[in-house]
Structures are given as structure tokens and as C-alpha cells.
């Protein structure tokens with residue numbers, strides 16, 4: 001049965017080759033969305049192993065976050081950049097889920113997630129979500145949840161205004177651009193909780209800072225941050 005199944009599988013992949021979203025090469029039978037070469041070449045930051053790290057320092061003197069981690073460095077020609085591009089602009093939501101799963105395995109092993117109660121993906125404005133069809137941070141969160149069992153909460157924190165694209169803005173402009181645009185809808189649900197905020201890429205940290213400041217208004221709340229990529233562009 002296995003033999004014929006494999007033959008059939010090979011025949012199908014001849015007709016419909018499965019392609020790696022990082023490099024475009026054909027995937028082997030045991031690979032899923034991302035080939036082994038891309039997987040091992042992801043430039044991991046390992047920030048989850050060190051409390052004092054460059055991503056955590058972005059928040060110093062700005063807002064109180066417990067722990068900050070980033071899966072990979074985001075560089076101009078890194079494969080993680082291609083993968084995130086597939087997720088955000090080509091609509092390949094499974095890539096977000098898979099990267100979330102891969103990252104969660106490291107996070108869980110390092111005990112970074114110890115004491116955390118739930119995951120909140122950074123909300124996308126509803127009109128942008130409608131246009132894209134999904135929130136990429138939610139896909140990453142679902143991957144993390146799949147490994148850890150932590151619940152993903154997409155309703156307690158919402159985005160209220162459309163923001164213009166953040167590229168080519170100074171740090172100050174970016175900050176004023178996001179200040180006050182997030183709103184907590186159900187503070188009772190989040191009271192006494194340690195929340196893991198999840199986003200795709202961190203650049204200045206201003207969006208995550210705005211979310212954190214809003215969440216910290218809730219009684220006895222703690223916030224930690226995990227992102228897929230730390231931008232060094």
C-alpha cells in the first residue's frame with residue numbers, strides 16, 4: 001500500500017510540483033512549504049535566550065515589556081524576507097502558520113513562554129484585512145498556538161484608524177502615526193494575564209509599543225513580544 005501510495009504521490013508531484021516558498025526549488029516528499037536548505041539558512045537571532053537583546057532594547061524607556069524575542073534577522077536578500085513577502089503580499093497564509101510553528105518549538109524549549117496565558121496578534125485595520133483576506137500576524141499566532149496550546153485572542157484588542165504605510169517616515173512620525181490607534185474592547189478578559197503580542201516584522205517597535213501601552217492600562221497585565229523578524233535593513 002505504502003509503495004503504491006508513494007508512486008502515486010510522486011506521479012502527482014510530477015504533474016503539480018510542490019515548490020519551496022523561500023527559493024522556488026522543488027520540495028522533497030518530507031518537506032512542507034519550506035525546503036530544508038531554506039530552513040537551515042534562516043539567520044536566527046536566538047534573542048529568546050537572552051533577556052538583554054537588541055529587540056528588547058527598542059522598548060527601553062518607552063514601555064514596560066517582560067520579554068522580547070525575534071525569530072530571524074530580516075535582511076535585504078534573506079530567505080525569511082522572501083517568505084514573509086509570500087505571506088504578506090502573495091496571500092500564502094500557510095507560510096505564516098508554518099513559520100509560527102517552527103519558531104514556537106524553539107520558544108517552548110527555551111521556556112520563553114513560561115507563565116504566558118494567551119496570544120494577541122497585532123491587529124490589522126479591518127479594511128486592510130478585507131483587502132488582504134487575513135491578518136498575517138494572526139497566521140503566525142495560530143502556528144505558535146498549534147505547538148503551545150495557547151489561545152489566540154483576536155477580539156480583545158482592536159485597531160481603530162487606518163494608518164498610512166510606514167516606510168520613509170522618521171521614527172517620530174511613525175510613533176505619532178500609531179499613537180492611540182489601538183483599543184481594548186474586553187479588559188475583564190485580559191485582567192491578570194500575561195499576554196504574548198505577536199507581529200511579523202519589528203523595525204522601530206512603535207506599533208508594538210502602541211499596542212503594549214494600551215494593554216498595560218488593564219489591571220495587573222504583563223506583556224511580552226515575539227516577532228518573526230528583526231529588521232536590520
Ligand SMILES: [Zn+2]
Pocket residue numbers: 020021022023024025034035036037038039
Ligand atoms: Zn527553499
